[in-house]
Amino acid sequence: MSRRKGSCLCGALSYDIDGDVDGVWMCHCSNCRKASGGNGNAIVIVKRENFHWLTGEDHRVTYELRPTYTITRCKTCGTPLPAEEDETNVYLTAGTLDDPIGVGVKARIFCGSRADWDFDMEGSRHFDERSS
Numbered sequence: 001m002s003r004r005k006g007s008c009l010c011g012a013l014s015y016d017i018d019g020d021v022d023g024v025w026m027c028h029c030s031n032c033r034k035a036s037g038g039n040g041n042a043i044v045i046v047k048r049e050n051f052h053w054l055t056g057e058d059h060r061v062t063y064e065l066r067p068t069y070t071i072t073r074c075k076t077c078g079t080p081l082p083a084e085e086d087e088t089n090v091y092l093t094a095g096t097l098d099d100p101i102g103v104g105v106k107a108r109i110f111c112g113s114r115a116d117w118d119f120d121m122e123g124s125r126h127f128d129e130r131s132s
């Protein structure tokens with residue numbers, strides 16, 4: 001069975017997941033845009049039994065931002081972390097994965113709230129690393 005690791009930016013928190021995942025959900029709602037500071041949150045949904053904290057589980061801080069919206073971050077580096085919001089699933093922030101998952105975005109939600117700049121302009125330049 002495949003096993004993939006993830007971690008926060010400072011490395012205090014790490015986890016792994018078992019089994020394959022079937023794709024990434026992108027949420028473009030205004031809460032996710034602000035919480036991420038970008039175009040939204042990229043989430044992989046995994047069963048709770050397939051998710052395991054390896055280190056730093058006690059290093060999390062949870063912010064209740066709205067009655068129905070909370071985010072969990074590393075208390076040292078602020079990385080948005082996988083959240084255990086319901087009984088069956090963990091909502092894993094895809095950017096914290098260290099290993100490839102072999103699938104892409106399967107769905108985008110709240111596209112009506114998508115930022116107006118969230119597309120590549122014609123002639124948009126792409127760089128493998130920092131721009132030169």
Ligand SMILES: [Zn+2]
Nearest residue numbers: 008010074077
């Ligand atoms: Zn951290």
Ligand SMILES: [Zn+2]
Nearest residue numbers: 027028029032
């Ligand atoms: Zn959202």
